[in-house]
Amino acid sequence: xxxxxxxxxxxxxxxxxxxxxxxxxxxxxxxxxxxxxxxxxxxxxxxxxxxxxxxxxxxxxxxxxxxxxxxxxxxxxxxxxxxxxxxxxxxxxxxxxxxxxxxxxxxxxxxxxxxxxxxxxxxxxxxxxxxxxxxxxxxxxxxxxxxxxxxxxxxxxxxxxxxxxxxxxxxxxxxxxxxxxxxxxxxxxxxxxxxxxxxxxxxxxxxxxxxxxxxxxxxxxxxxxxxxxxxxxxxxxxxxxx
Amino acid sequence: xxxxxxxxxxxxxxxxxxxxxxxxxxxxxxxxxxxxxxxxxxxxxxxxxxxxxxxxxxxxxxxxxxxxxxxxxxxxxxxxxxxxxxxxxxxxxxxxxxxxxxxxxxxxxxxxxxxxxxxxxxxxxxxxxxxxxxxxxxxxxxxxxxxxxxxxxxxxxxxxxxxxxxxxxxxxxxxxxxxxxxxxxxxxxxxxxxxxxxxxxxxxxxxxxxxxxxxxxxxxxxxxxxxxxxxxxxxxxxxxxx
Numbered sequence: 001x002x003x004x005x006x007x008x009x010x011x012x013x014x015x016x017x018x019x020x021x022x023x024x025x026x027x028x029x030x031x032x033x034x035x036x037x038x039x040x041x042x043x044x045x046x047x048x049x050x051x052x053x054x055x056x057x058x059x060x061x062x063x064x065x066x067x068x069x070x071x072x073x074x075x076x077x078x079x080x081x082x083x084x085x086x087x088x089x090x091x092x093x094x095x096x097x098x099x100x101x102x103x104x105x106x107x108x109x110x111x112x113x114x115x116x117x118x119x120x121x122x123x124x125x126x127x128x129x130x131x132x133x134x135x136x137x138x139x140x141x142x143x144x145x146x147x148x149x150x151x152x153x154x155x156x157x158x159x160x161x162x163x164x165x166x167x168x169x170x171x172x173x174x175x176x177x178x179x180x181x182x183x184x185x186x187x188x189x190x191x192x193x194x195x196x197x198x199x200x201x202x203x204x205x206x207x208x209x210x211x212x213x214x215x216x217x218x219x220x221x222x223x224x225x226x227x228x229x230x231x232x233x234x235x236x237x238x239x240x241x242x
Numbered sequence: 243x244x245x246x247x248x249x250x251x252x253x254x255x256x257x258x259x260x261x262x263x264x265x266x267x268x269x270x271x272x273x274x275x276x277x278x279x280x281x282x283x284x285x286x287x288x289x290x291x292x293x294x295x296x297x298x299x300x301x302x303x304x305x306x307x308x309x310x311x312x313x314x315x316x317x318x319x320x321x322x323x324x325x326x327x328x329x330x331x332x333x334x335x336x337x338x339x340x341x342x343x344x345x346x347x348x349x350x351x352x353x354x355x356x357x358x359x360x361x362x363x364x365x366x367x368x369x370x371x372x373x374x375x376x377x378x379x380x381x382x383x384x385x386x387x388x389x390x391x392x393x394x395x396x397x398x399x400x401x402x403x404x405x406x407x408x409x410x411x412x413x414x415x416x417x418x419x420x421x422x423x424x425x426x427x428x429x430x431x432x433x434x435x436x437x438x439x440x441x442x443x444x445x446x447x448x449x450x451x452x453x454x455x456x457x458x459x460x461x462x463x464x465x466x467x468x469x470x471x472x473x474x475x476x477x478x479x480x481x482x483x484x
Contacts, residue, residue, distance in 0.1 A: 075330065
């Protein structure tokens with residue numbers, strides 16, 4: 001009898017573990033889709049590819065669906081399995097990460113919409129903007145990819161290395177903004193298109209912010225340390241302590 | 243004996259109810275602080291009051307502390323009380339709302355930083371920007387206040403009335419942006435300060451987005467309906483159904 005109970009308990013635990021790893025898989029799938037959305041959106045803008053921009057708009061719906069689906073799974077798992085400690089942390093961490101992924105998707109959508117609105121007006125200095133956008137996008141997408149990778153391995157130490165170790169994105173962003181302002185001042189006819197480039201840069205900077213949030217959620221998920229308002233130094237210390 | 247057990251259970255339920263209403267109280271307290279932060283930040287910018295801007299920066303820490311504290315309470319309540327159905331929804335709704343409040347605080351902080359950086363450069367057309375910022379801020383802060391009010395009463399129907407019923411914020415924002423672009427084109431010397439005004443407008447628009455998220459979390463909390471990706475029409479229908 002006791003043996004049977006143990007068997008049932010073991011079965012429940014196994015099932016729960018499977019559900020948790022399915023949850024992470026779904027999160028990574030959503031992450032992959034969102035990464036593609038940012039990539040496509042940037043490419044559509046840089047190459048003035050309105051067809052690709054429209055595809056990004058259409059896929060936005062899929063991102064939203066995944067958002068709702070994963071969130072429901074989180075609620076269902078908490079309600080049914082009543083997890084504590086690390087399992088609960090994992091589920092809540094996933095729930096928060098989904099929100100950031102969804103907002104990265106939003107920014108991709110905004111960039112795609114810029115492509116469509118730019119298609120209707122003549123470009124000035126488009127080339128300058130393109131290289132700036134490409135440059136910043138490379139950094140941001142690369143960081144997103146690294147964090148998703150770390151998520152797949154639930155590796156918080158790797159995350160600390162990636163997160164906040166450099167201010168590159170911020171510096172690139174500020175430099176690009178300054179350059180666009182210079183262009184505007186030198187040739188006021190470029191103001192409108194330069195502004196569009198600036199909005200795209202701003203969106204990419206936002207993506208970078210959300211990637212940082214993802215890193216923080218992952219550290220919380222794995223280590224149980226809330227590092228959202230810590231400096232890099234505090235963050236390293238806190239993660240070491242655990 | 244059975245009576246004693248019932249007493250204990252009743253006591254636990256009462257205690258849990260108290261904890262839940264404390265949680266809402268803390269959320270509303272954070273909401274009040276964040277509302278004040280936006281108000282102060284806008285006032286600091288419009289009146290070039292660097293002292294007030296510095297105060298906003300200092301209070302930002304308090305917002306962050308409340309964020310972490312409420313989030314911890316949510317995790318603790320889930321782990322200890324293992325709530326299901328509506329109680330779980332309430333806690334998860336609060337946890338998400340806290341994230342949006344924290345980001346509204348971030349935007350207030352950004353506006354305050356603009357005040358400080360503007361204090362170091364001469365203003366051009368500052369008056370035009372001021373009235374635009376004031377105008378948009380009035381709408382946004384008013385909507386935030388209404389949603390917090392609805393939260394205090396856990397009134398989803400009221401929320402539906404407030405949320406998405408008008409496109410006023412978006413229209414005001416777009417009109418203000420267009421006006422600033424016109425100023426930039428007419429007088430390229432105004433580009434730099436006009437951009438600062440535009441960043442402030444953008445921050446306020448973001449606050450409006452987060453206020454909309456808050457409304458959606460509240461509807462989810464009270465009605466259990468996820469309305470995040472619904473149109474206004476769908477939203478009204480869904481809330482009616484429940």
